[in-house]
Amino acid sequence: MLKKNILSIAVVAAAMSLAACNDKEAVTEPVEPEATTDVVAEPEVAPEAVAEADAAAMPEVAATQTIGEMAAGNENLTILTAALQAAGLDGMMMEAGEYTVFAPTDDAFAALLTKLNITKEELLADQATLKSVLPYHVVPMVVKAADIPYGTAIETANGQTITISDANVITDASGNTANIVGTDMMATNGVVHVIDTVLLPK
Numbered sequence: 001m002l003k004k005n006i007l008s009i010a011v012v013a014a015a016m017s018l019a020a021c022n023d024k025e026a027v028t029e030p031v032e033p034e035a036t037t038d039v040v041a042e043p044e045v046a047p048e049a050v051a052e053a054d055a056a057a058m059p060e061v062a063a064t065q066t067i068g069e070m071a072a073g074n075e076n077l078t079i080l081t082a083a084l085q086a087a088g089l090d091g092m093m094m095e096a097g098e099y100t101v102f103a104p105t106d107d108a109f110a111a112l113l114t115k116l117n118i119t120k121e122e123l124l125a126d127q128a129t130l131k132s133v134l135p136y137h138v139v140p141m142v143v144k145a146a147d148i149p150y151g152t153a154i155e156t157a158n159g160q161t162i163t164i165s166d167a168n169v170i171t172d173a174s175g176n177t178a179n180i181v182g183t184d185m186m187a188t189n190g191v192v193h194v195i196d197t198v199l200l201p202k
Contacts, residue, residue, distance in 0.1 A: 063186040067101055068093035070187050076194070079109040079120065087130035099157075099190035100139040102170065102178070104198040112198040136160060136201045142190050145183035160201050170195065174202055 068090050071077045080103055084090040093099070104112075113120060123129070135157035143154070148168075153161040162172045168180040182194030 063188045065187055066094045066189050067099060067187040067192055070185060070192060071101075071103060076105045076107075077103055079106050080104060082120075082124055083109075083130050083134060086124040087127055087134055089131070089134055093189070095189065097189045098140070098142045100141060100143040101190065101192045102137045102139075102180070102195045102199070103192050104137065104178070104195055105181075108178075108196050108198050112200075132158060132201055133198065136162075136199055137195075144191055145180075145193065158201060162199070170199065172199055172201070174200065176200055 065073070068081075068084065071081045071084070071093065074081075081090070084093060093101070109120070109123075113123060116123070138157040139154055140157050143149075145168075148164050150164055150166045153163055155161050160173065162170050164170050164180070168183075170176075170178045170180065176197070176199045178195040178197035178199055180193050181196050185192040185194070
C-alpha cells in the first residue's frame, strides 16, 4: 500500500512538473505584432507652390540671338523686320547693348496701314516716319516683365515717354494704347515684349 502511494505521488509530481514546463513555454513564446492599417496622411502642397518650386529649379536658358536676329526669325514680326531694315535701324538691333523692344506684330502693322490708308511699300519708303515711330518702341535698358515699373513714365529711345498699367496696357501722351501680348523673349542684347498695336509718337 505504501508503495502504491509513493508511486501515485511520483506520478502526480511528474504531471505537475510537466504542466509547469508547458506554462513556461507558453509565456516565453514571441508575440507577433498586430498588423496596423493606419495610413499616415501626406501633407498637402498647393499646386502653385509646386509650380514655383519647379520654376525655381529650372535654370534660365541663355539667349543666343540678338533682337534683330530674333525678329527676323519670327513669322509674326516680318513687317517690323522690314521696317527696321528700311530705316537703317536693324544694325543697332544686332549690336551689343541693352534694349527693351515693344515689338508690334504684323497684324498691328496691318491695322496701322488701314488707319493711315497707305500700303506697306509706302510705309517702308517713308524713312522719316519709320525713324520716328520705331525708336518709340525701344527703351534703352533691359526691362523684364517682372521689373516693369507700372504707372511710371518710361522714356523711349526717341525721347518721349510711355506708361504701362498693371494690366500690361501701354499708354502714351497722345492717348495711344497697346496691349502687351507676349513677354520676356530674351536676346543677347536685351528683351522683346510683343504688342498688338503700333504706337505713334506726337
